[in-house]
Amino acid sequence: MVRNSLDPSASPLDHYGGELRCYREAAELTQRELGAIISYTGSLIGQIETARKVPTFRFSECVDAALGTGGALTRLTDLVLRSELPAWFRQIAELEARATEIYVFQAQLVHGLLQTEGYARAVLGVMDGNDLERRVAARLARQRILVKEHPPVLWVVLDEAVLHREIGGAEVMRVQLAHLLGFLDNPRVNVQVLPFSVGAHAGLPGSFDMFRFASDPAIVYSDDYDTAHPSANPQAVEARSLRYDHLQAAALSLRDSAELIQRVMEDRYGQCSGADGSPLA
Structure with missing residues (x-):
């Protein structure tokens, strides 16, 4: 499996993707396994981790609950979505x-x-x-x-x-x-x-x-x-x-x-x- 490189400093979206990957790997879950827990596809999780998709608040809340992050990703979502504005x-x-x-x-x-x-x-x-x-x-x-x-x-x-x-x-x-x-x-x-x-x-x-x-x-x-x-x-x-x-x-x-x-x-x-x-x- 090819592991896509990340540059969390590139943008708020890249930073979010890097944090999501870190939390997921700390929980020793694959993208597919995490997706099964939160009712999203592993493919979507991979796209968000590599800054190809923008997370929604619902997605972030589900991941925070599944991984016990204390709401960290949900708090980041405001910054990510604001950065997507012109x-x-x-x-x-x-x-x-x-x-x-x-x-x-x-x-x-x-x-x-x-x-x-x-x-x-x-x-x-x-x-x-x-x-x-x-x-x-x-x-x-x-x-x-x-x-x-x-x-x-x-x-x-x-x-x-x-x-x-x-x-x-x-x-x-x-x-x-x-x-x-x-x-x-x-x-x-x-x-x-x-x-x-x-x-x-x-x-x-x-x-x-x-x-x-x-x-x-x-x-x-x-x-x-x-x-x-x-x-x-x-x-x-x-x-x-x-x-x-x-x-x-x-x-x-x-x-x-x-x-x-x-x-x-x-x-x-x-x-x-x-x-x-x-x-x-």
């Missing part, structure tokens, strides 16, 4: 992870923190199918901030056009809109819709995010095709805060927004169902 976006992911409050206006798409796997795959696959699964996994990993012990408060205002723009097909949109409805009773994740009837509004210049922190100055962020533009300039923050106040005032209430989302889901995308497939009231 270099220009990593700073934004760090801001999301540190923020106590996040305010979002999106005119084109469901925000990445609220995207389903199918929706994210359709968005990220436009014009670039390279390493798609790795990029989707990295995007979805950002959403773990919403279920951590002290999650941020997330306010999202979506232009109504986001609901009507069919991305990934009708089934993907049904699941995505059902996912948004699932946050209705979560006081820390709030989704409002800016209806077409508003006409001209404060968000016409484009989408933006705003981050507030426990002790650091607030930061506003906007992006274009492949760059990010964060700013802590007080005038910029004040201007975006004012725009956001006007957007929230013009948007539908949380419950009225949910009713519109459900109506669009039924009218445009067919049977109205929850994320688990059960009918929604």
Whole structure:
């Protein structure tokens, strides 16, 4: 058997692979034997050990439990998945992870923190199918901030056009809109819709995010095709805060927004169902 060489210093993914191999060999298990214990293939374990596949949190949790690592690999997974984000976006992911409050206006798409796997795959696959699964996994990993012990408060205002723009097909949109409805009773994740009837509004210049922190100055962020533009300039923050106040005032209430989302889901995308497939009231 040829043993593939590893350079754990090459990247966080290589480091993870090296640690996985060390823990597995210390337990005197082959890749196939470990795979049988955790219900994964030995081939997949080999690919992760040699940095050809990105580990998921579920995989890491299973290995940690099987090998008694004390959660070491699970803790590494955040670093690995963040390293898979585009270099220009990593700073934004760090801001999301540190923020106590996040305010979002999106005119084109469901925000990445609220995207389903199918929706994210359709968005990220436009014009670039390279390493798609790795990029989707990295995007979805950002959403773990919403279920951590002290999650941020997330306010999202979506232009109504986001609901009507069919991305990934009708089934993907049904699941995505059902996912948004699932946050209705979560006081820390709030989704409002800016209806077409508003006409001209404060968000016409484009989408933006705003981050507030426990002790650091607030930061506003906007992006274009492949760059990010964060700013802590007080005038910029004040201007975006004012725009956001006007957007929230013009948007539908949380419950009225949910009713519109459900109506669009039924009218445009067919049977109205929850994320688990059960009918929604």
